[in-house]
Amino acid sequence: MDYVGYVDEVNRFRVSGWVADRDDWKKSLRVDILVEGQVLNVVKAAIFRPKLDELDPDATGSYSFNVHFSNPLSMYQQQEVLVRVTGSNFYLTQDQSEIKAISPDPTVSVLRPVAPVLLTTMGRTGSTAVMASLAQHPNIVVAGTRPFEIELGCYYAYALRTHVANADHEKSLATDRITAGENKYQIGFNPYFRKGHGEVFKNPMVLDHFMTNRLPARLATAFREIILDYYEEVARDQAIDYPIFFAEKTLPERDSRLGIRYMFPKTKEILLIRDLRDVVCSARSSNGSAFDRVMDATKSAARNLQTIDAARNDSVMLLKYEDFVLDNARTVGRLFGYLGLAPIVSDQDGMSTLFATHATSVTPAASIGRWKKDLTAEQRKRCEEFNPFLDQFGYEI
Known part of the structure; x- marks a missing residue:
């Protein structure tokens, strides 16, 4: 043997x-x-x-x-x-x-990022290239490598939502099932946060106040510190001496974005958009999905992006993929200016390598307007469903 x-x-x-x-x-x-x-x-x-x-x-x-x-x-x-x-x-x-057993760590460095840069977008909009540009800046921490999909903020935003939710004994935990075998690898809504347990308090509004005010504030503080601790370690590992921001991607979903903003009131958000017809072409080339399926997913995400844009304020910057490709230096300079950071000279060789390994067209410029040759006449007709989005953001119709 x-x-x-x-x-x-x-x-x-x-x-x-x-x-x-x-x-x-x-x-x-x-x-x-x-x-x-x-x-x-x-x-x-x-x-x-x-x-x-x-x-x-x-x-x-x-x-x-x-x-x-x-x-x-x-x-x-x-x-x-x-x-x-x-x-x-x-x-x-x-x-x-x-x-190892867990143990307390009283050390907290002052050299930690203060807020996130949130890159909000759908798939196939050039988000990986934008994240690569952010990662080049000496004051921004980005975890991992291409495609830069560490979404710690999103994870804790959903954890926050779960922990402050009202009990649901049908779809989540029940008081008599907390120690059940199937629950050892997951935790649901707190089964005691419901009116049925209101007898704990003489005043039934006490539990409501606890769940609406005290609990989310406590959790937000704890989760924020955990996220910052994580990016402090990443910054130290990457030899970044003065991290000001950390950057993450997120989809344009309400609870993830608002949860991150609740934890980090100083969040800076980049709303990255692209001609949806080119998004469809890129998505189909990337994963081979059927046209109808890609259309449905794209329309859903587009509606969310439109909603965010309609409510846009000074904490949200609109960034077009086309500008990033065709006028990269000026666009990246505008991006860092929005963040209040000094401009840098981007690594164009690295960006070219990134495009070669991640893109679905021959060159960055060729990825713009590809829908005119990649889509059939029938498919281009279907894409007229995108007209409200295209009109809102100034694309050719």
Whole structure:
């Protein structure tokens, strides 16, 4: 028996990896999941994974495992998690085995971003290129790499909405189901925030005041600090000494945008738009979706963008994709001016590389007006449904 294997991931909720016997590639092995030396699970490593079938001419590729703990490991205790081939002393190779307990961290740096730059748009509008421009600025923190889709603000905006919602015992948690097995990996609306539990307070308006005022304010403060802590770490990792903003994308959905603005009153928002007919062409080229499906999704997002534009104030800047492509230097300069930041010389070589790997047309300029040749006469006729949007933003009709 000549075992080989690796633990890909280990955390409080699951363990995953793969293992095989080089003396018998046809066999799928069983593994023991040990927590603090005790066998907690025994599972067969028999899930097929691409590339593993290339390890040997006889390899089947069915050597992977993915174990979810029925009861997540405690966050309050440090624990060692190991994986061993059942009936042997062979332990799979792993980079990490210790799961640390949570602990307080009293340190808070003053060198943190103060507010987000929110890039609000739909898909296929050049948002990745705009985010790349923002990421070049020494005072803006952008997490990750292309396509820059870390949306921590959106996540906590929806978490905020969930935590301040009225109880719903039919679609969410009920008081007698909090500890049920299916709820160990999710949390719903607080089951005690309903009139049925109003007897807790003599004055029934007390609970209403708590949910409407005190609770959202407390959560917003906590979530805001968590987001800023995250971007402080990102800034330190990227050697950004003076972060002023962090930048994230978001779709033009009400609760995500307003939730982020509630947590960050100084939010700066960029409303990125593009000729919807070109959006349709790009979306179809990118993912091969049917024309009717792309039309429906585009119309829905467009209505939201129109609504945001109609209520636009000094905290929202309108940015056209076409201006960004055809007059990049001036447009990017205007963008940084809106943010109150010093202009920079953008990395055009990097932008060209980004376009080459992410775009669906030969050149940036060729992506403008492509609908005239890419769409059939019937499809162009259907796109007249976009006329209210096109007219509002000054596009050719």
